[in-house]
Amino acid sequence: MANTLLEVKGLSVDYLGEKKAKALENVSFSVPEGSIVGVVGESGCGKTTLMLALLRLLPQAGRIVAGEVLFNGLDLVRLSEADMRELRWQELSIIFQGAMNALNPVKTVENQITEVLLRQDSNKAKASKRVDDLLEMVGIGRNRKSQYPHQFSGGMRQRAMIAMALACNPKLIIADEPTTALDVMVQAQILELLMRLRSELDLTILLVTHDLGVIAEACDAALVMYGGVVAEYASIDTIFNAPRHPYTQALLQAFPDHTKAKTQLISIPGYPPKLDDLPPGCRFAPRCSQVFSKCTMTSPPLLSYGEGFASCHLLENV
Amino acid sequence: MSLLEVNDLHKHFSLRSGLGQSLTVRAVDGISFDLAQGEVLALVGESGCGKSTLALTLMNLEVSTSGKVLFNAKEITGLKGRALKDLRREIQMIFQDPYESLNPLMTIEEIVAEPLKVHGLAKAKPERTQRVKKALEDAGLNPAESYLNRRPHELSGGQRQRVVIAAALVLEPSLLIADEPVSMLDVSIRAEVLGVLEHLKLERSVAMLFITHDLGTAAHFADRIAVMYLGRIVELGETKEVLENPQHPYTQALLSVIPVPNPRLRRKHIILQGDPPNPIHIPSGCRFHPRCPVAIASCSKTEVALTSVGENHQAACLLLRNS
Numbered sequence: 288m289a290n291t292l293l294e295v296k297g298l299s300v301d302y303l304g305e306k307k308a309k310a311l312e313n314v315s316f317s318v319p320e321g322s323i324v325g326v327v328g329e330s331g332c333g334k335t336t337l338m339l340a341l342l343r344l345l346p347q348a349g350r351i352v353a354g355e356v357l358f359n360g361l362d363l364v365r366l367s368e369a370d371m372r373e374l375r376w377q378e379l380s381i382i383f384q385g386a387m388n389a390l391n392p393v394k395t396v397e398n399q400i401t402e403v404l405l406r407q408d409s410n411k412a413k414a415s416k417r418v419d420d421l422l423e424m425v426g427i428g429r430n431r432k433s434q435y436p437h438q439f440s441g442g443m444r445q446r447a448m449i450a451m452a453l454a455c456n457p458k459l460i461i462a463d464e465p466t467t468a469l470d471v472m473v474q475a476q477i478l479e480l481l482m483r484l485r486s487e488l489d490l491t492i493l494l495v496t497h498d499l500g501v502i503a504e505a506c507d508a509a510l511v512m513y514g515g516v517v518a519e520y521a522s523i524d525t526i527f528n529a530p531r532h533p534y535t536q537a538l539l540q541a542f543p544d545h546t547k548a549k550t551q552l553i554s555i556p557g558y559p560p561k562l563d564d565l566p567p568g569c570r571f572a573p574r575c576s577q578v579f580s581k582c583t584m585t586s587p588p589l590l591s592y593g594e595g596f597a598s599c600h601l602l603e604n605v
Numbered sequence: 606m607s608l609l610e611v612n613d614l615h616k617h618f619s620l621r622s623g624l625g626q627s628l629t630v631r632a633v634d635g636i637s638f639d640l641a642q643g644e645v646l647a648l649v650g651e652s653g654c655g656k657s658t659l660a661l662t663l664m665n666l667e668v669s670t671s672g673k674v675l676f677n678a679k680e681i682t683g684l685k686g687r688a689l690k691d692l693r694r695e696i697q698m699i700f701q702d703p704y705e706s707l708n709p710l711m712t713i714e715e716i717v718a719e720p721l722k723v724h725g726l727a728k729a730k731p732e733r734t735q736r737v738k739k740a741l742e743d744a745g746l747n748p749a750e751s752y753l754n755r756r757p758h759e760l761s762g763g764q765r766q767r768v769v770i771a772a773a774l775v776l777e778p779s780l781l782i783a784d785e786p787v788s789m790l791d792v793s794i795r796a797e798v799l800g801v802l803e804h805l806k807l808e809r810s811v812a813m814l815f816i817t818h819d820l821g822t823a824a825h826f827a828d829r830i831a832v833m834y835l836g837r838i839v840e841l842g843e844t845k846e847v848l849e850n851p852q853h854p855y856t857q858a859l860l861s862v863i864p865v866p867n868p869r870l871r872r873k874h875i876i877l878q879g880d881p882p883n884p885i886h887i888p889s890g891c892r893f894h895p896r897c898p899v900a901i902a903s904c905s906k907t908e909v910a911l912t913s914v915g916e917n918h919q920a921a922c923l924l925l926r927n928s
């Protein structure tokens with residue numbers, strides 16, 4: 288069995304404001320070293336908040352109110368800001384959604400990557416060599432390194448982001464919707480690149496996406512989130528072929544699959560909950576087809592069912 | 606008889622380069638297809654393949670460069686004034702982004718009633734409200750009454766997109782051109798909006814040109830699929846046939862890289878390198894040949910038209926014609 292690289296235990300995040308929003312509640316899962324774990328859910332389910340909390344990059348109003356984030360046994364929640372800064376880029380780094388907005392438009396691609404490297408080691412010659420290697424690794428020609436982001440296509444920008452994330456040899460990469468705005472052919476190129484880098488560099492990747500197809504193609508396990516809680520966490524085969532949470536089941540039936548032409552998609556009635564106005568009990572209860580009285584009163588804990596975990600009262604009766 | 610018939614439609618834009626030369630962007634470059642009443646045709650392709658320009662040209666929002674479009678057997682290319690306005694009652698468009706296509710200052714009733722006003726229909730207030738309510742209900746907003754006085758910001762993305770649909774429906778058009786109508790919506794909501802469109806097709810025989818980059822969505826919803834590449838249709842056929850038995854190398858590559866939500870079906874991907882070439886410099890011969898994994902020498906010389914490769918199934922590839 289591979290070592291556990293990342294273990295999240297009971298993580299809760301609130302956004303303070305006029306009304307407190309419970310953006311994450313009691314999120315627990317673990318990520319084995321060398322695996323690709325997918326984090327999937329609809330808008331507002333807390334997937335981006337989770338990623339930002341892991342990196343301690345939450346916006347001003349966000350607070351981690353409970354829980355631990357153990358990275359190689361070290362609790363990131365308790366680290367000082369200075370220590371955390373040491374870890375970012377070098378141990379864990381992030382590829383943001385929308386590479387156009389994440390890259391600095393007035394700096395060349397080379398300068399932006401060099402900036403990351405020089406924080407670690409001030410030797411400029413070494414840094415320059417490293418930039419060349421990194422760009423080659425992600426498939427950007429050396430002749431393009433002195434160009435600006437606007438001269439790059441969407442796919443190339445995403446490659447530049449990946450090169451930057453890899454600059455300091457991190458162990459864990461968090462990729463937040465890395466292919467969302469890209470065309471499907473470019474998406475396939477980027478996913479192929481990530482999977483190749485994973486095996487070449489022994490990376491562990493958390494891949495955040497709303498696309499169940501991407502999860503099925505690329506991941507070893509998946510964390511399904513709903514309204515700020517973990518709905519289900521299991522191996523990829525279990526998630527797609529024997530899911531236990533009604534939300535996972537419903538999501539699969541609503542998701543288009545081109546290998547099943549002209550079959551009916553089944554929508555989930557209602558809308559996801561507002562995080563500052565949560566229903567009592569299970570957050571999925573108002574939309575759940577298998578709801579019963581207990582669901583509207585108490586929120587279910589995350590329970591193990593052998594092949595995985597799900598937070599659903601139905602599992603208690605088994 | 607077809608409701609819509611498109612014959613060799615072209616839409617070129619001219620650009621002036623820095624050196625005073627003028628360049629031509631051939632966004633739509635010889636498109637032909639037809640659409641029957643109550644039929645859904647999905648137009649699928651990557652960004653820049655010309656699918657949105659085609660939609661705008663069909664709506665006469667862009668003036669076509671050449672070619673013919675017949676609607677109910679009457680030519681509509683170049684219509685102006687009164688005749689164009691009358692045509693718009695028959696053909697309505699649904700845009701992609703429900704956050705940007707609704708006026709935030711208007712109530713839902715005003716938004717949905719506006720097309721009636723523009724066309725001078727249902728002038729009496731009670732009749733107008735009646736038609737607005739009917740359109741809202743047809744778009745799946747029940748009870749309609751409770752939406753009339755609300756404004757767009759009070760609605761979710763899925764509800765907004767239904768308002769957009771209602772505003773298109775209020776004129777009772779026979780053709781809807783929907784440009785990526787669900788791509789901004791979450792999965793659980795998407796199926797519901799598609800359900801509304803499906804209902805319109807079945808109950809009202811509304812025909813639809815469904816423009817999307819998502820072959821997955823097209824698979825569930827369309828009767829036929831047209832695959833576009835650089836301003837041309839490269840494959841056209843019944844949905845099941847195109848998806849299960851794709852003939853054009855581009856369609857085959859596209860299908861191989863669409864993620865399938867089934868980990869037991871991980872397949873070999875045919876990944877085309879680079880980005881699609883630019884419609885200013887369209888390659889000679891078959892425009893797909895520089896990226897085609899099976900191209901032969903003559904592909905760069907001969908331009909191929911759509912040829913029949915099966916029942917109601919056509920593709921434009923030299924290799925298919927020779928075999």
